[in-house]
Amino acid sequence: MKLTKERIVDAGMAVFAEVGYQNLSMRQVADRLDAHAGSLYYHVRGKEELLALMADRVCRRAYDAGTAALAALPSAAVWQDRVEAQATALRAEIKEHAGGAQLLAESPGMLSTGAFSLMERLLCTLLDGGLPAGHCGIAADTLLSHVTGFVLQEQNQPTAPPAVTADLYADLCERFPLVMGDLIPRPGADEKFTRSIRLLCTGFAALD
DSSP, rough: OOOOHHHHHHHHHHHHHOOOOOTTTOOOOOOOOTTTTHHHHHTEEETHHHHHHHHHHHHHHHHHHHHHHHTTSSSTTTTHHHHHHHHHHHHHHHTTSHHHHHHHSOOOOOOOOHHHHHHHHHHHHHTTTTTTHHHHHHHHHHHHHHHHHHHHHHHHHOOOOOOOOOOHHHHHHHHOOHHSSSSOOOHHHHHHHHHHHHHHHHHHTOOO
């Protein structure tokens, strides 16, 4: 098959899922495509550009998913609902890719129409909601950083909890009663994410 930038990004995403951000190499991507590493450079200048293109693809797909989520909202939806729909779509798209949150957090700076599209629409949503323009940039950055950080924690969760002896557990409960006790609710990841977005929106609304 003809070597194209899209095929290189496809292969990059597959290799990234296996080896992670730091260990990705152009040679591994070339091997995945059964091509010579040098031939990749006719389409992509190097690893940094490839990582940026991969991150841009995730953002573009998240934008499209957000478009569908917004279209599904009822006509009476308020700006907070529109923010939640966009954040939820972004989280779901990042989770589709192993290490996707790390990819967005650590990809080198590059002009990215996908990222710009996500930010532009979020800024419009906040402005339409009546937030002062002077606060919208920070609010949008906070939301996007929160989504990325939330998924980063999800994707880095250990497969099994650490082993704890009965004595250590009792000691932890005594020293950290709020962390270990039942007073503070511990919702599941989906509910926690939704409530966290709504909590942020409540704070943003107070800026009006």
